[in-house]
Amino acid sequence: MVLPMFHIYGATGTIFCLIQGIKIIIESRFDMVSMLQKIEKYKVTSFSAVPPILVAMDKMPLADHFDLSSLGEVGCGAAPLPDGVAESVAKKYNFTIGQGWGLTEAVPATSTFTPNFPTKSVGIVVPNTLLKVIHPETGKELGVNEDGELCLKGPQVMKGYYKNQKATDNCIDREGWLHTGDIGHYDDRGFVYVIDRIKELIKYKGFQVAPAELEELLLRHPMVGDVGVIGVPDSEAGEVPKAYVVKKDEALTEQAIHDFLKDKVSKYKYIRGGITFIDAIPKTVSGKILRKDLREMDKQRRTTESKM
Template identity: 45%
Template sequence: MSVLSVGGVVTTTNPLCSADELIRYLSSSDATWVICAPDCVEKIQEAVAHVTRVKGIFVMGNESVGGCTLFTKLIGDDGSAFPSDLKVNPKQDVAALLFSSGTTGPPKGVMLTHYNVIASVHLQSVPGFLKFESGVDIIPAIIPFFHVAGLVGVLSLGLKQGIRLITLPKFEPETFLRTIQEYKATRILTVPPLVFFLANHPLVDRYDLSSVSDIICGGAPTGPAIIKAVRKRLGQSNIPVREVFGMTELSSLTTIVTTDEEFEIGSVGTLLPNTTAKVIDLETGKTLGVGKEGEICFRGPQVMKGYRNNIEETRKMISEDGWLRTGDIGFYNEKGHFYVVDRLKDLIKYKAYQVAPTELENLILSMPGVKEVAVIGLPHDEAGELPKAFVVPKSDNIKPEDVMKFVEGKVIPQKKLRGGVEFVDEIPKSASGKILRRVLKARK
């Protein structure tokens, strides 16, 4: 926030990034200063050695590490360093340079202006959406602040509304559950993997989570089976598990299931104020009506300025009249509730048919012995692609052939798992909880 107040640009990175990844991020952003935790210093210094624009590294804490300057030196200023002639153009000047999740390729630098961020926070703060009560609501901040959901949808939103945030450096099962119990957290803003955790992990039964009255989840479809499971696990049959839709390119959110509407499992909600949407035909680009599946597009004050130094990709993403193409396939019903069916680039093309991986994933997740699953298209000379499932089993009581037979008995022929079923220890995901299908396709 201090950087923004003096007209600077903030860019964030995952502390788990490798030195090579940091080199790419620092170079792409033209970063001049780095602020980090002590345990990241060695890796950052290795990266900075290959980046010419970085002037220095500030480290958090009370002791200097690797010769870096202590961050406390910055906050010790008496205010005289603040510029007296600061001029910021809210709609043009970039406030945050974040990087897309990279589910379909290398991350791209997303330019969010001051106007984008301010608009996003205000639109989410409307009653019924993410309007919280100061002095009452307590939220464990488990979504990483280097991600748009954490930076805008948790940190900025929380500061603006004056609610209590309990920051957690990383997810540790017992620490997360103990935080909810001890601080009596009222709402949880989270991603699908943590909803899976609440629904399945045996540790959950050892903690009192009765203070939680609202769960907001985004990043990827959660699925009806998981929502029902977490409700049962928490002993609250009516607790809302409100799904949202958003992207880095949309400064966080565009839709959310509101608190005052009838809860529809599977819906990502209705539009935020001052936000418009349309669904277009995948082939013709023609606008479709109620109940028709196509690519979802949004227009509003939260649409990014563009990708940094990438005019071509920006033009592909945003039309001349301001419509942002999400690359997500879905529809809306007569009540204005939106549903996301799948990612456009993740569609499996089997012969002349299109198969949605998420549909198969939700089906497989309904099996008692399945913990997590991801479905990809396996290249095939004759058919084009064959659906293949990577499954994380809950126990040894389930076999790959059991999954094959289960799916075969519930789907039309083109949706059968002709590419097979492979058991794995974990499903690769981005920090926001999205399945990294490209990683699975690379290991095939």
């Protein structure tokens, strides 16, 4: 158990093991070397991860020095896992990776992986739970493979926010649907896909750009160690995507990144806001990118430049 237990993901994961009498090896804080040592020493068969852990395992050669053959299954949640990472890590270390989707307000499981599920999917909706996808602006219900806001109804959905009726009303509608704020869709087999958060979407000339999609693509570049994408103000387009990138190789250039994306995305998704190289991407303890910190960083930079 490397996840913080005050987070719903770590808390329910721990309870799940206790109920079944499963032995848990607990880490006081996450450290890659320590985690790999524990897996080897105690012959750990499973652990719950967040995307940055699996991305690191995929990119760093360190894991090759440890015996991870006991691992059979690794769960991943809290944020979308970049496309291709699951397949690469599973092949490299020979264990199964399953993504799930949930949130604190739905305590916490809403979908989970099943055998032979698409690795980019977060699985199928859990029992006794309903899911629908709606247009985030009109509220119209959407169909198969149409991206919109994911809404839930089920016995695990909270009654509301404690002593905050206004926040509750903004989240749970009159019919009892929990509006998750997540953007995604379901396919013709019922598998659910989560793409990004509504509030994170970048609006470029009316087009919606999901930061997670660009981050997912950029992480495929062999010289990119980590990346965070935000929207920055633009007088003509409203907003344009900007990338903060951690170099894995010092030879990486801005032009190389632009060239890498050129044939992989539509023109409105180009990183017109520029690229800034930094030492680390700010993240929560659960592995989610702190885009507000990146936005504040960018705001301060623009303020400084305007004074020069």
